[in-house]
Amino acid sequence: MRGKQRNRGSQPKRKSTPLHKADKFSRNNKFIQRSRQMEKSYTTQTQFHKDTTSDNINMCVDLLPSIKEDANTCYEQLVDQYSAANTALEVKEDNAIILTANTKDPDSDKDESNTSNLKPCNSFTKRFDFELSSDDITDLISNERNIYKFKWSEIGDFRVEIPKLKSLNTTNANYNRPPIATKSADLQVLEVKSQLCQNVRYPLSALEMQVFHCANNYLDIYYPRRTHDNAEEIRYAYCLHVVNHMLKSRLLILRNNEKIAGLAKDPNLLSSEVSIPDALRDQGLTRMKVLIILPFRESALKTVQNIGNLMFANHKDKKNGLPIARYERFINDFSGDTIYFPKTNPKPRDYEQTFAGNTDDNFKIGIRFTKKTMSLYSDISSSDILIASPLALRMIINDKEQDFDFLNSIELLVIDQAELFMAQNWENLLYVLDHLHLQPQKLPDTNCQRVRSYCLNGTSRFYRQTLFFASHELPEFRGLMNNKCHNYQGRVRITNKIQVGDISNVVTPIEQVFQRIDCSSVESAFNDRFQYFVRHILPQFTRSGQSHCLIYVPSYFDYVRLRNHFKNEMVNYVQISEYTKKEKISRARDIFFHSGAQFMLYSERAHFFRRTRIKGVRNLIFYQPPNFPSFYSELINLMLETNQNPRDGLQNVMNVKILFTKYDVLSLSNIVGNENAMKVISGLSDSYSFSNNE
Secondary structure (H helix, E strand, O other): OHHHHHHHHOOOOOOOOOOOHHHHHHHHHHHHHHHHHHHHHHHHOOOOOOOOOOOOOOOOHHHOOOOOOOHHHHHHHHHHHHHOOOOOOOOEEOOEEEEOOOOOOOOOOHHHHOOOOOOOOOHHHHHHHOOOOHHHHHHHHHOOEEEEEEEEOOOEEEEEEEEOOOOOOOOOOOOOOOOOOOOHHHHHOOOOOHHHHOOOOOOOOHHHHHHHHHHHOOOEEEEOOOOOOOHHHHHHHHHHHHHHHHHHHHHHHHHHHHHHHHHOOOOOOOHHHOOOOHHHOOEOOOOOOEEEEOOOHHHHHHHHHHHHHHHHOOOOEOOOEOOEEOHHHHHHHHOOOEOOOOOOOOOOHHHHHHOOOEOOOOOEEEEEEOOOOEEEOOOHHHOOEEEEOHHHHHHHHHOOOOOOHHHOOOOEEEEOOHHHHHHHOHHHHHHHHHOOOOOOOOOOOOOHHHEOHHHHHOOHHHHOEEEEEOOOOOHHHHHHHHHHOOOOOOEEEEOOOOOOOHHHHOOOOOEEEEEEOOOOOHHHHHHHHHHHHHHHHHHHHHOOOOOOEEEEEOOHHHHHHHHHHHHHOOOOEEEEOOOOOHHHHHHHHHHHHOOOOOEEEEEHHHHHHHOOOOOOOOEEEEOOOOOOOHHHHHHHHHHOHHHOOOOOOOOOOOEEEEEEOHHHHHHHHHHHOHHHHHHHHHOOOOEEEEEOOO
């Protein structure tokens, strides 16, 4: 359904530059040389000469080795992490030393009322004043880190993973649980700007404070426990951090502007003609500092409204409302177009919550801050914040008439509702992340004397903070955080264990068989799964007495492969994918229900976008564990007797089979819990049976 829209709206592809890390850094040498020449020309035109040196700026970028993104190793480590979940804290794990941390009782209210344990960190200044040496870069790429384990009241168990850098002392790390903020003074302790503290809605919840506290320390955040119930709290927390970061950045630039003006003895000199000390480097190659990636216009609407309220809640005009330029146009563009939800056969509650509001997935909007207003629809090159979907960003990158230089100086990246990108197009998100912090396509307008040295050195990605929020864990999410996020200050990863999983929501009294498929690597898993299905599973359900078999396929590539096999082997089947028209869906459902076809191929994206209620299912095969855990119980519950055809003659025939490999450990954990997932992954048997009574 949405795939067609993307195909129609896509632009002709341009020849993109190679994205290999080694090639990227080597190309940056030319840009560094040009930047140095520009700085030298600025200096020689003035009467002021600097007598300082900067070893960090002249860092040789060839010292940056290429980063290996071996998917097989990533998944192998993933399995090892789960198998070592119950080991002692002092053992080594993934080149990391796990240290014992002082964890306070999460049920204690002592910290909630005492703010003395939280000392001002001023992490904004410390973060950008710190210069990474060549040894630090090597340590970051080697991925050696110290791990500290904590537990807070709302976010639960989490690990703080801090890279082991020779230039930083991280052995005395300590993270006290932040109190609930009930007044402006509570946030000012955390170095939140007073202008912002006046506009915050109090009291902030425990979850909002804990998420904001981690973000305010400029750690990457991997939070795979986002729900519809806590979604707005998480959104408010990261919007608070975004606005606070922007206010600090803007104030720093304004202060430095005054200092630079004082350095010019001749008032007729331009700021670019003044010799500027390295201490006043305060900008990136481009103006944009924050990128927020969201799936729908409705999500962007709520985010912009949060930012507007945080900026101007106490400055509302009775007639005009918030001082936001083009706000009325924004409301017209990003609201409305709500999907119709039927009353007679209602959709699941989570479906209505996901698709409420405007669900267009092709949008972008730039936001620019001035002294007294906030301008929407600002030009991307002059925006401070960009809120966009992965599809829109990819179209900009592939547009030959536009450049994407605005992506090379991002300091803060927010990815919210990441699970929805799996249903849209995960490759779009990865494509965008691969084009962050690349060499500019043209010389920037910024005065190179004020560009931060790490931007000139080609190491901007180590200074980017990433906030990643999703409803559950998937290997793709772990891979993104491991391979695309390299914040030198470390990251926070939520590690709450799943005790039961979605299998507890199954109400159909039926045995569920989990069948393990042996495979040697991630690359061979796709072919091994197909061969096992064709040789062992399909013959079981093609013999007489077996019918009404629904095959649920999460990956569209696997779906196409199975469809082609069924066509070649003349198998009697019908199909429903995200591209199937409504008329054909109704016809396929009718044929399947009245025994006109033995099999139905059903794609996960079709179920995500439509939640079609398939009736008459007697045999259910999960070709792979679903990416969305709730779909597991939802599909099995379709097999209730009330949804069956009483005239099909198969009243006693009911089967559920789930195919999996050892690389599906995260998806299995979402269904049966962490402990059971490890049993079926590493057990001696290759077949395990569950029922809703266990």
